[in-house]
Amino acid sequence: MSLAVEATGLTKSYGKLDVLTGVDLAVPAGSVFSLLGPNGAGKTTAVRILATLLRPDGGQARVAGYDVIRQRRQVRGAVSLTGQYAAVDELQTGAENLRMMGRLSGLSSAAATRRAAELLERFDLTAAGNRRAGTYSGGMRRRLDLAAGLVGSPSVIFLDEPTTGLDLTSRQAMWQVIAGLVSAGGTVFLTTQYLEEADQLADRIAVVDHGRVVAEGTPTDLKRRFGDQRLDLELADRTGWEAVAAHLGGRVVQRDPERLTLGVTTDGSAAHVRAVLDEIDPGRAAVRRFSLHSATLDDVFLALTTVKEPAHV
Structure with a gap:
């Protein structure tokens, strides 16, 4: 089984506060993996380490086959990270946001324009592509933010509570987008505060509490064993x-x-x-x-x- 994300013994502390105390993870390529846990359990810290935004105090991790410490540049070229809040320029149009990301990713002007058009269509934003992002609804901004993270065609997509604050209709639309990412061959690493979201989307779930994984399995397995x-x-x-x-x-x-x-x-x-x-x-x-x-x-x-x-x- 090919693993898109693998971690062994990850630890991270801030002073006397132990945030991660030995996290092990194994995420099969081409799947949706969900990391669940209460607030402060270490979910976002784990994601930031795997996305190379934080350096672990101990342990090892590989993402898309690259070591997150020794091969940070390669990891960053293979992943995207979408956080809890949409990070789009509201003064630019949707198309301009995506073209800008394409140019920052090293695409030529023509290639960035083509990629922007592809992503606007993929995320059902073509009709709104020439409108300022500041006029978008919350769900549309989230879709645009996710599209911006896919400009470089990453193989691993980290989604840190991507539907926070969205209404049910917008959340369900995002669920369809996430399912589509996996159908297209990507791997999605999802943290969420909505348990039904993990139940709906995830192939496997890990539950983290007090900085360590306390259980892992499919949603059905976990419900059968612990519920x-x-x-x-x-x-x-x-x-x-x-x-x-x-x-x-x-x-x-x-x-x-x-x-x-x-x-x-x-x-x-x-x-x-x-x-x-x-x-x-x-x-x-x-x-x-x-x-x-x-x-x-x-x-x-x-x-x-x-x-x-x-x-x-």
Whole structure:
């Protein structure tokens, strides 16, 4: 398997603050890889090291086959990095932004013009190409920013929370763009605060917490291994709700006293669901209705960010 990104034992500290404490990563070429973690877990620091913007204190990393320390120039020629905020010149038109990036990348004037036209069409911006970028919507600016990063045809695209602040429609449009990048042969390294985004896009996910990877696998694998099924119960009255909540204690993972609902973990089997219902409602009068839900990445994320020892799928 060809790896577009590989890292072993990456560490990074700022004074007494340990940001990365030994991160290992392996990203197959031609895939979407998502790095998840709570704020301050080290996601952006890892991306900046891999994109050669920061030097690690320890460990090794290669991107597109090049060492991020000894071959920084080659790495920079093979990657693009799009951050959380669009970095476009709002006084220039969309086409002018892309032509400028082409010239800065070493393209001739004619080649930069051709490349700009290609990218405007690819990102559905042709009609707006001669408008100032300052008049673009948030989603359009993000697409233009991503297009600017692709002027040099990078093989590895780092996207650090690219849909932050976008509405659902614009986010879904970006999802289509990201899927298209991989279909065209690229590798996408994605960090995001939207867990459903990683679930929708990523072939593999790594969860980082306190500066280290605590789990890695496909979204399905992670949900199967770390996320329990959840049995949602709606109680008939407040007295019954309070009694069942007290009886289940720490097994309750969600509670809503206004709606008289409780969520309890279960393995999802009919036998276990039946056992829970018999346990809390032997008279079959306290529970009005129930439903069973599969684990989501939200459930996995909450479980993994409290894991004490690394676990790998």
